Amino acid sequence: MTKKVTLNDMTFVKMIEKSILKEKVKELADQINKEYEGEFLELIVVLKGAFIFASDLIRNLTVDHAIHFVQFSSYSGTKSTNEIKEKLAVNFDVEGKNILIVEDIIDTGNTLDFFIKKLKKKHPKSIHIAVLLFKPNAFKHDFPVKFKAFDIDDKFVIGYGLDLDEKARHLKHIYQLEEE
Ligand code: IMP
Ligand code: MG
Secondary structure, three states: OOOEEEEOOEEEEEEEOHHHHHHHHHHHHHHHHHHOOOOOEEEEEEEOOOHHHHHHHHOOOOOOEEEEEEEEEEEEOOEEEEEEEEEEOOOOOOOOOEEEEEEEEEOOOHHHHHHHHHHHOOOOOEEEEEEEEEOOOOOOOOOOOOEEEEEOOOOOEEEOOEOEOOEOOOOOOEEEEOOO
């Protein structure tokens, strides 16, 4: 089993095993199924990082739903930049809908804060977030995160959809940057 991976001269150590990811994603889906029972859900998956999490999540959903994708860019290497660009926008009618944003990780929260504010102007019935990883010590906003799998330290992570300069998304486990 791969305990460490090296990428761009940095060492990453295994942090979350794939079997644990599988269990937690199922738990999150169960919570979502319960919360939206009898309702229709519009999932908005934030590309690219959330695509693997989303694909596992939706295969555990029993609630009726549709899937949409959006894309923003704000990261360069292992550092967040302040400027958020919308690369792929929402292209359905949000008004009166139950919106669930599916995101891989909330770091500063800048990306989702920007996106939630935009969505609210379109008057959805509800907006909630389902996120795999949350860095409480990096979070700079106060929007609620209803469905969350893991709180993690403020260190860069890769794997299970999360990249470092477009690499490492395919890794089955989640790896964390090793401290020097
Ligand atoms: P935020 O706007 O600072 O919350 O960061 C949002 C986006 O940056 C996430 O959706 C990720 O795509 C990316 N990101 C943040 N932290 C990490 C990390 O540790 N590894 C890989 N990508 C990250
Ligand atoms: Mg993301």
